[in-house]
Amino acid sequence: MKDKTLLMIPGPTPVPETVLLDMAKSPMPHRSTEFSAIFDEVNENLKYVFQTKNDVFIFAASGTGAMDAALCNIINAGDKVLSLVIGNFGERWGKIAESHGAIVERITVPYGEVIDPEVLSERLAKDINKEIKIVTLTQSETSTGAVNDVKTLCQIIKEHGALSVVDGVTSVGAMDIKPDEWGIDVLVSGSQKGFMIPPGLSFLVASEKAFEAHKQCKYPGFYFNWSAYKKNLAQHTTPYTPAVNLVVALHTALKMIRAEGLENVLKRHKENAMLLRNSLREIGFSLFIEDDNIASYAVTSIYPPEGISVPEIRKALKEDYNIIVANGQNDLKDKIFRIGTLGFISERDILTVLASLMEIMKKLQK
Ligand SMILES: Cc1ncc(COP(=O)(O)O)c(C=O)c1O
Numbered sequence: 001m002k003d004k005t006l007l008m009i010p011g012p013t014p015v016p017e018t019v020l021l022d023m024a025k026s027p028m029p030h031r032s033t034e035f036s037a038i039f040d041e042v043n044e045n046l047k048y049v050f051q052t053k054n055d056v057f058i059f060a061a062s063g064t065g066a067m068d069a070a071l072c073n074i075i076n077a078g079d080k081v082l083s084l085v086i087g088n089f090g091e092r093w094g095k096i097a098e099s100h101g102a103i104v105e106r107i108t109v110p111y112g113e114v115i116d117p118e119v120l121s122e123r124l125a126k127d128i129n130k131e132i133k134i135v136t137l138t139q140s141e142t143s144t145g146a147v148n149d150v151k152t153l154c155q156i157i158k159e160h161g162a163l164s165v166v167d168g169v170t171s172v173g174a175m176d177i178k179p180d181e182w183g184i185d186v187l188v189s190g191s192q193k194g195f196m197i198p199p200g201l202s203f204l205v206a207s208e209k210a211f212e213a214h215k216q217c218k219y220p221g222f223y224f225n226w227s228a229y230k231k232n233l234a235q236h237t238t239p240y241t242p243a244v245n246l247v248v249a250l251h252t253a254l255k256m257i258r259a260e261g262l263e264n265v266l267k268r269h270k271e272n273a274m275l276l277r278n279s280l281r282e283i284g285f286s287l288f289i290e291d292d293n294i295a296s297y298a299v300t301s302i303y304p305p306e307g308i309s310v311p312e313i314r315k316a317l318k319e320d321y322n323i324i325v326a327n328g329q330n331d332l333k334d335k336i337f338r339i340g341t342l343g344f345i346s347e348r349d350i351l352t353v354l355a356s357l358m359e360i361m362k363k364l365q366k
Pocket of ligand 1 (some may be wrong): 063064143168187
């Protein structure tokens with residue numbers, strides 16, 4: 001049935017109709033007072049969702065663009081970066097750091113596990129000469145559905161003195177993260193996740209300490225240079241042509257988040273994820289992340305039941321019920337499937353996917 005698709009992947013996520021209608025309007029001139037008024041409101045509401053007093057920069061780029069923007073502004077060639085890897089997206093930080101000439105050391109755990117704060121503490125304690133300048137980490141690791149204890153890890157990094165750079169691509173707006181209070185130096189996210197708009201924008205917030213490091217950065221690049229965004233933001237505008245229609249979409253979506261209240265939005269994500277997790281267990285599925293304490297509220301990774309393969313489940317969900325769920329990534333491809341509960345997702349959507357899975361099991365396990 002046309003227009004009845006239920007998108008349950010961890011991004012892109014469903015977009016509310018009000019947002020779609022607003023972004024369908026003719027593009028407005030980006031140097032107009034009309035656009036600046038929208039841009040100002042967007043910036044205020046982004047600070048609310050990011051739980052920060054600092055400016056949140058908006059880039060016309062996907063989440064990886066903001067990750068690049070995070071590192072190119074603070075790395076000088078030869079700097080030592082410690083990269084905490086719990087999955088596919090954690091691995092990306094190290095690759096980006098290396099592309100800017102950093103020497104990268106990795107602490108890697110098997111997929112499905114998270115970083116033990118003790119291990120980080122011990123490693124940083126050995127860095128007596130403070131050679132490690134930056135530590136990168138991921139909050140919600142979308143490839144596995146595991147969540148790092150960012151608050152504790154960033155506290156440890158702060159005590160050492162390095163800059164903490166955090167991927168909040170599938171956690172900002174879905175799980176609690178407080179950059180100012182938790183001492184996170186750089187935090188990034190992407191529009192097609194908890195923000196309820198299509199892909200194309202990404203966001204970055206940097207602490208004062210990160211900005212000091214930025215000032216010492218010899219080659220911060222051009223398009224992502226933080227100084228240009230900061231200077232223009234103070235003048236209610238952007239350094240280059242913004243993705244005007246996406247900013248308009250974001251304006252509407254952020255107002256919806258504000259009306260619901262961030263606390264309620266986060267509570268909805270938790271309740272939906274837990275409803276999904278508990279119900280899946282009851283109907284005979286096992287979860288890739290068994291421990292609820294380290295489970296993402298944005299994405300849940302699931303093993304298929306005995307006798308049914310991941311491609312069969314995904315195909316049946318798509319063909320019989322118009323529900324799209326994600327496959328596993330890399331080594332986990334066809335071993336697990338992933339259900340996104342991120343952004344514009346309600347309890348009804350969770351119940352629909354659960355009922356559909358139960359029907360599919362009946363059909364396929366015969
Ligand atoms: C945790 C995480 N980090 C980074 C990214 C990369 O974002 P993008 O694909 O928008 O570049 C993703 C995308 O799914 C993600 O889930």
